[in-house]
Amino acid sequence: MFGYPGGVTLPFYDALYDHPIRHVLVRHEQNAAFAAQGYARSTGKVGVCCATSGPGATNLVTGLVDAMMDSIPVVALTGQVTSKLIGSDAFQEADTFGITRSCTKHNFLVKSIADLPQTIHEAFYLASSGRPGPVLVDIPKDVFQGQAHYTPVTTIHLPGYKLNTEGHTGQIRRAAQMMWEAKRPMVYAGGGIIHSGAHEELRQLVEMLDAPTVCTLMGLGALSSTHRNFISMPGMHGSFAANMGMTQADLLIALGVRFDDRVTGRLAAFAPHAKVIHVDIDPAEIGKNRAADLPIVGDAKKVLGRLNKFLEELKPAEAPKNAAARAAWWDQMRGWRDAHPLTPEFSDEEIKPQHVMMEIDRLSAGEAIVSSDVGQHQMWAAQFIRFNHPRLWLNSGGLGSMGFGLPSAVGAQFARPDKLVFAIIGDGGFQMSIPELATLANHALPVKIVVVNNGYLGMVRQWQELFYNNRLSAVQLDTFPDAEKLAGAYGFPGRTIEKPSELRSALETAVKSPGPYLLNIRVTPFENVYPMVPAGAAINEMVLRPPQPVPVGK
Amino acid sequence: MLQIISLLVENKPGALMRVTGVLTARGFNIESLTVAKTFDPTLSRISIVVDVESSLRSQVVKQMNKLVNVLQAVDLTDGPAVARELVLIRIRANMNSRTAILKEAEIFGARIVDSSTEGFAIEATGDPEKMNEFIDIMRSYGDIEVTRSGLVAVSLDNKKLRLSPPVVREKTEPVTT
Missing domain, CATH: 3.30.70.260 (ACT domain)
Structure with missing residues (x-):
């Protein structure tokens, strides 16, 4: 549990004082929500954060919306002013229940201590079941102070909370048939696979069909990056092969995805030749952005488990029919991949950010937890770092909250003390999360902070360069603290490097160092992320590389 | 729409x-x-x-x-549904127009709920278009004040209400370290 105490949560913190629940004191409530997410994202268990009334609760909001967008199970406990004072503009009062209504899957205001146990159980049940999400419980001080007899909670009855987990058998059977009938199938797997723990079922499906597979930003690790069927992430900064594949496929097998605008580009031109099988646990996602030819509402793990059985049954009769067409499809995929692979940039003079990712990838070898912030470095990390398993890649996908990376790494390192955890952060996001250096130092968490420092808000600058005539408005971050002194002030080692020759050894030193480490890497200031699908373009209209200088005739 | x-x-x-x-x-x-x-x-x-x-x-x-x-x-x-709205109108009416107003109200099946020397209070129900017409007619007789209930509707389809059954929680043990 990650939290920050305050006036109205005093009775709660008093109870925590000698209770075995482990509470981690963060340095800002927003980071409590992010750390709870890091815990939840890296384990699948519910992460808990706690804040006081008023400013404490409002500071949680960004983290809650972030968890909502990425479907992360988080329970937030907030204090509220004493019941009698609610609505009187009391000190540190805010309408938390009203403010967080749209930021949460569900929220509660507990009015009587008699309701408290039931409400807490409902909160955990709601957060972790179905499509996971954040749930907030707002508790007035008098409820915290009240005394009541505890009766164990044995049942939860939420008649309006409809869960569809099994999937319609007839639909699943038809899906299996469609999959074998397809000549150019493509698996489009997302965060839903990771949330439901369906990665093993996904691997079986992909291998049985031998279909090329893309994993979304939220789905990286759902299929191992080293799997031969794995192409890359699709979408705005996806690879040429992934996006061409989506555009040319005749069947999209969409599993636990929501056809996000960053994946589809211009929706009208997205996968124009494809029929769509859409498996999702949330009926409201089906047909929201792209109409599904065959919708299946259900839990990915359960649906894929049964789907694989049907595929297996049909395989002997159906698989040979389209074998030739599918071989040709793979040839085409390989052709695209070879024509424009995702290639990291290297230089002898400057450290290229892609070079940083390649070195981190070498050290991780697909096994480390990588918690990323938001921006260019996030895209490079997603392109170049491999993930052999789910729950290794932690990033703010839907909301894109800067300041996410470091606190999320804190949560992940608490949850997985056995794992090597990298926090890859831009110089902008790092300066939003500096307070948590104290939490790191406090608990001697061996998180390796890698600041990919280009002195700019790189992604915003990239857009200003490309779409706003290179008018660089308010994107230069020209003051950055001395990393060695900054980390030293917190009592752990830090270093700044700027030569490519130092990169490998500096990262190795960081990883070998027993506690936290802050490595500030000065990278090429003007590197941009490619390929790129410009806003409003179709995903096959990618810009593959920066405009090249044109030779001028003599 | x-x-x-x-x-x-x-x-x-x-x-x-x-x-x-x-x-x-x-x-x-x-x-x-x-x-x-x-x-x-x-x-x-x-x-x-x-x-x-x-x-x-x-x-x-x-x-x-x-x-x-x-x-x-x-x-x-x-879908097949019945939708109705209730309208309450207060109308100022002088002696000349009172009879005409009562006639119109009768045509629309409206009820007089209050009558005074100032005028009437009238209650009418019906589908929204009908109520619009009624209000337009009443306006032609003078100053009116209107309160509408908003639409209430009932489905004529027998749609089954699907509710989630209670979930039994596994026994939770107190946290110990």
Whole structure:
């Protein structure tokens, strides 16, 4: 549990004082929500954060919306002013229940201590079941102070909370048939696979069909990056092969995805030749952005488990029919991949950010937890770092909250003390999360902070360069603290490097160092992320590389 | 296009806010809204008329059905349903027009609920178009004040209410270290 105490949560913190629940004191409530997410994202268990009334609760909001967008199970406990004072503009009062209504899957205001146990159980049940999400419980001080007899909670009855987990058998059977009938199938797997723990079922499906597979930003690790069927992430900064594949496929097998605008580009031109099988646990996602030819509402793990059985049954009769067409499809995929692979940039003079990712990838070898912030470095990390398993890649996908990376790494390192955890952060996001250096130092968490420092808000600058005539408005971050002194002030080692020759050894030193480490890497200031699908373009209209200088005739 | 949505919700604080939140978050303007308890006092019936682009109609109803406090949300726009509205009108009437007003009220099946030297208070029910006509006619007789209840609707379809059964929690042990 990650939290920050305050006036109205005093009775709660008093109870925590000698209770075995482990509470981690963060340095800002927003980071409590992010750390709870890091815990939840890296384990699948519910992460808990706690804040006081008023400013404490409002500071949680960004983290809650972030968890909502990425479907992360988080329970937030907030204090509220004493019941009698609610609505009187009391000190540190805010309408938390009203403010967080749209930021949460569900929220509660507990009015009587008699309701408290039931409400807490409902909160955990709601957060972790179905499509996971954040749930907030707002508790007035008098409820915290009240005394009541505890009766164990044995049942939860939420008649309006409809869960569809099994999937319609007839639909699943038809899906299996469609999959074998397809000549150019493509698996489009997302965060839903990771949330439901369906990665093993996904691997079986992909291998049985031998279909090329893309994993979304939220789905990286759902299929191992080293799997031969794995192409890359699709979408705005996806690879040429992934996006061409989506555009040319005749069947999209969409599993636990929501056809996000960053994946589809211009929706009208997205996968124009494809029929769509859409498996999702949330009926409201089906047909929201792209109409599904065959919708299946259900839990990915359960649906894929049964789907694989049907595929297996049909395989002997159906698989040979389209074998030739599918071989040709793979040839085409390989052709695209070879024509424009995702290639990291290297230089002898400057450290290229892609070079940083390649070195981190070498050290991780697909096994480390990588918690990323938001921006260019996030895209490079997603392109170049491999993930052999789910729950290794932690990033703010839907909301894109800067300041996410470091606190999320804190949560992940608490949850997985056995794992090597990298926090890859831009110089902008790092300066939003500096307070948590104290939490790191406090608990001697061996998180390796890698600041990919280009002195700019790189992604915003990239857009200003490309779409706003290179008018660089308010994107230069020209003051950055001395990393060695900054980390030293917190009592752990830090270093700044700027030569490519130092990169490998500096990262190795960081990883070998027993506690936290802050490595500030000065990278090429003007590197941009490619390929790129410009806003409003179709995903096959990618810009593959920066405009090249044109030779001028003599 | 106007859409009629009928919801059965738990009668809990915040339930209405969640339902209207689905609409306001998308920038839709609510034309009318009625809420009242059902025969089961733990449940309320909400009828909403809202201007929603036709492509988003099913999405809005799905989002409402997702709400934990909502037991059922149905789109009654195209389905077989009866929709009615109640209108209360206060009209100033001088001696010359009183008889004519009473006649008109009779034609629309309206009831006089108050009569004074100043004028009348009239109650009418019917579908919204009919009520619009009634109001227009009454306006021609002088100054009026109108209060409309908003649409209430009932589906004529026998749609089964699907509710989630209680979930048994596994025994939770107290945390120890």
